[in-house]
Amino acid sequence: MAFNLNKRSTIDVFSLQLRDPDTDELLFEDAAKKKPITVDIYGPGSAPYKNAVLALQNRQLKRGKKTMTAELLREEGTELLAAAIAGSSGNIEYNGEIVKTKEQWVELLSDSSLEWLRDQINTAQNDLSNFLPK
Secondary structure (H helix, E strand, O other), X not given: OOOOHHHHOOOOEEEEEOEOOOOOOEOXXXXXXXXXXXXXXXXXXOHHHHHHHHHXXXXXXXXXXXXXXXXXXXHHHHHHHXXXXXXXXXXXXXXXXXXXXXXHHHHHHXXXXXXXXXXXXXXXXXXXHHHOOO
């Protein structure tokens, strides 16, 4: 019998429950801890993530190396990370609005005072084990 690699194919979306940056405790929307605050993240094998990477690479190729700056690299990394977000549960509010659109995620992930959130999402998105079937 052969080993079927398809059984180990990656899943498209991982649901990350956010953690408090000070205590490392899981975050919940309610005091009863029944409504977790999660961010759904597209995995590296998913079509939306692959399309976002290809779009980023095409923009970089058109621009060429000469116009690349550290600020632009961070901006593009933020765009890619926002494109990797499939949605969220629990009402994540930023600047008085519930975050739903890619543009809102870009704004949120660009906020340097919320670097802990960007780090949690980025770390989860880059951990392939999160996208392996359990």
